[in-house]
Amino acid sequence: MSDLPFQDLYLAARADCWGCGRNNPDGLYLKSHWDGDEAVAQFMPQPQHTGHKGVLNGGIIATLMDCHCMGLAMAHAHRLEGRLIGSPPLITYVTASLKVDYLKPTPLGRVELRARVERGDGRKTWMSCHLLAGGQVTARAEVLGVRIAEPPAAADSA
C-alpha cells in the first residue's frame, strides 16, 4: 500500500474536484490518509472560508466531509480488492446523500476529519464522519456513497 494521500492516487479523470482534486486550479486540496480503519485528514482553512466572523463556514465543512468520505469509500473498495487506489480499472463513488449536524461553532483554524465505513451493501457504502477542532467534535455527518459504472474511456492513466 502507499503512504500517499488518497486524492494524490486518483486517476486524472477524477482529479478535478474543487474540494480535493490535485488538478483543480483553485480548490481546497483536501488530503486524506488511512489511520487504521479510519480515514483521517487535516485541513487549514483560509481567512475567506468564514461563516460568521471567526467561525468556519458550514458549506466548507460539508464540502470537506463529502470529499473525505468519498475518498474513504474509494480507498475502502480498493483495500477490499487488495490493490492500490488509482490502479485500473477505475473505481469511483459519488455522493448520494450527505447529512451534517452542526453541533457547535467551529473556530476558523486547523481542523481534523475522521471517518469510518459503517456498512456496505452492493454498490452502496454508508459512512460516518466527525469534524474536530482543538480535539473537540464540532460537527458530524452521515454520508452515503454509491459506486458508479465507469465507461472504458474514463479509465485513463494518472
Next chain:
Amino acid sequence: MSDLPFQDLYLAARADCWGCGRNNPDGLYLKSHWDGDEAVAQFMPQPQHTGHKGVLNGGIIATLMDCHCMGLAMAHAHRLEGRLIGSPPLITYVTASLKVDYLKPTPLGRVELRARVERGDGRKTWMSCHLLAGGQVTARAEVLGVRIAEPPAAADSA
C-alpha cells in the same frame, strides 16, 4: 418591503460568509429573493467549482442550499414581525442540520435554488430546498435553522 436580495440587507456583523456575504473577499456571493412564499436564487458557478469534470461540486451545492435556507429563515422571521431584514434588533439563524440528497449529476452551469419554510417551532425553522438545472431538479435538501440570541454588541449598523 425591499427588492434587494436578503444578503444585501444583512447587518455588517453577518455579511462575511463565504457562501453569501457581500463583504467576503473571495466567496460565492449567493443572492436570494422572495418569490411569493418561496425564496429563489440564481447562481452561475465558476469553472473551478467542479466535482467530476463538467459537474457542479457537491460541496458547492451544499453551501448554496445552506446559505439560501438561512437567508430564508431570517427573511421569514422578519416578515412575521412585519419589518425589513437587517432592521435592528438583529435576527440571526444558524444551521443545526443540513441533509442533501443528490438525485442526479448537476451540469456545471447556471442553477436555480427554490426553498420554503415547512414548519416552525419556537427558535427552530425547518425548510426544504430544491436545486434545479435546466428546469430539472437535481438535488434536494432538508435544512434546520435555529435562531440564536444576539449579544447587544453584535447589533451594529450595516
